Amino acid sequence: MSSPYSAGPQMLGYLYQVQYALLTLLKADDDEANAIVIEGLDDVELNGATFLELQQLKHHIGTKRQATLSNSSLDLWKSLRIWSEGIAQKRWNPLQTKLTLITTARAVSGSIASKLREHAGERNTKEALQELVTLAADTTAKAAAKAQAALAQGKKVQPTELEELVTVFGALKPAQQKQLVEAIVVVDQAPTMHNLEEPIKNKLRIVAPKDRLNQVYTHLLGWWYATVAEQLLNAPGANKPIKWIDLKTEIDEIIPQYRADRLPTFFARAEPDEDHYKALQGQMFVRQLDYLVLDAKRIRYAVKDYFRAFQERTKWATDKLLVGREVEDYEADLQERWERFVNRLPYQPEYSSYLEDDEACLRFGRRVLDWVEEANFPIRPAMPPTADYITRGSYHMIADRDVPPVYWHPKFLEKMAELVQEAGN
Known part of the structure; x- marks a missing residue:
């Protein structure tokens, strides 16, 4: 009222x-x-x-x-x-x-x-x-x-x-x-x-692509409000003009993101707050990282990738930008790529005896995680190189399932099963 x-x-x-x-x-x-x-x-x-x-x-x-x-x-x-x-x-x-x-x-x-x-x-x-x-x-x-x-x-x-x-x-x-x-x-x-x-x-x-006009409009409006807010935050009399060429450049950057061979990105620089970092400490994908005895900074980067990928994928679904089982097919592709890498890694001399002791398992797991952090398998072919966090974050999302189909430490599933059995007893 x-x-x-x-x-x-x-x-x-x-x-x-x-x-x-x-x-x-x-x-x-x-x-x-x-x-x-x-x-x-x-x-x-x-x-x-x-x-x-x-x-x-x-x-x-x-x-x-x-x-x-x-x-x-x-x-x-x-x-x-x-x-x-x-x-x-x-x-x-x-x-x-x-x-x-x-x-x-x-x-x-x-x-x-x-x-x-x-x-x-x-x-x-x-x-x-x-x-x-x-x-x-x-x-x-x-x-x-x-x-x-x-x-x-x-x-x-x-x-x-x-x-x-x-x-x-x-x-x-x-x-x-x-x-x-x-x-x-x-x-x-x-x-x-x-x-x-x-x-x-x-x-x-x-x-704009005819079937993506609403999304292009919403995307541009979000940029415009953020740009105006930045202008208004300047000292009185020091307002930086928003130029026509800046608007045109932004439109030129937005339009290609809605082509059939690409998806738009909104969270490339998004930062989770401290409460978010704390809330995810008990998640399965974080527990996997803990098994590799990593420093806190590396784990924070993983949480950041998870957060950004989750936000992107949620927005794509909300905005109806995904086609059919696109995410499921993408995750299946990521899982197969992981399987292929893990299966050929033991053929390298330094990882041939990776199950012999705990230190060898750690080296193996860290090498698998290195591969994930260096990977960039785009969900669509024209995704920009800067969207590599979607690959990393998606791997962590797959690794976050109750029984994760991808994991880093080669004995992680065994250790998890032992913990479940102990808890049951």
Whole structure:
């Protein structure tokens, strides 16, 4: 249940701002100079080689009827206040700047906002300017009269929000007002948060595999939110722009991951937390490693590989990227490769007597583990070399079964059976 003070609409507004910025950059010309800054000079700032676009975004939800943008709408005047302060402080050149008010509301027919639409047949900046100047003057005059009347009665009245907003525009010089209005473009009835997905997908449709469009969209959105978050964490005024070429490069890297001969990777640098390391200490694959008397760091690397491979495989299954019994077939292939290696290893002189004593068993087991850690058998042929952790982690997942079909120490199954028998007695 929402309250008058609910943060939901505000949070949705922030998400809308971030997602619309992605659409803006996707729509930008193929120009390496184009770049986006979130919460820079404005909600969204698009920089080009010879132009600057500042966007104010207004998102409306929860109304039975579509919200409207009238001459007295606070959305209009809040944007005008921000832009009026910008032009007064000379933060940007009005002759090279486009000021865009993007709103999910509908501009009322014949209103100031309707006359600032980009469509040639509707746009009339001269009339819009006259009406803004008149409205600002009338509102200021009425506010002054109201304050004077209250003062005569020994009272004090607080100006309304609209009365405060119009004074900033009204304080500009006529030439500044004209430059400001001529730079404004109103984009009304913009897609809501729920409807932004489709225009973004339309931009990806021409490059993404048809049957993987949803996954490509989700993958790109994850990268975009992470990139914007990194930008917002920078010190105020030090925001690093997200360039069009960076976005294009990311798309170019994502698309091949969804070809038939490859699977996407998301967890190549994922780090399990300390609780995860502790929770896995009793797992079968860790017990196997303990039998080889390894140092703690090597075991942590194995846990890391297990964690990353498990996360990748879970996401592939969740996103329905796997075909048939692909994972089962992959594990069967890994198991056979292990069997072949273990069967030929005793033919090497240094491992020919590997069952004679405990030290020989340890040497043999460590050599098998070395082979696993050096292995890279991709689940699909075009997997990148950096996805080798999937092979290592998958081996540890197979080694984690109650009766593991792969093991390192040659007598591990015997030792495990002895422990089970002792526990039963």
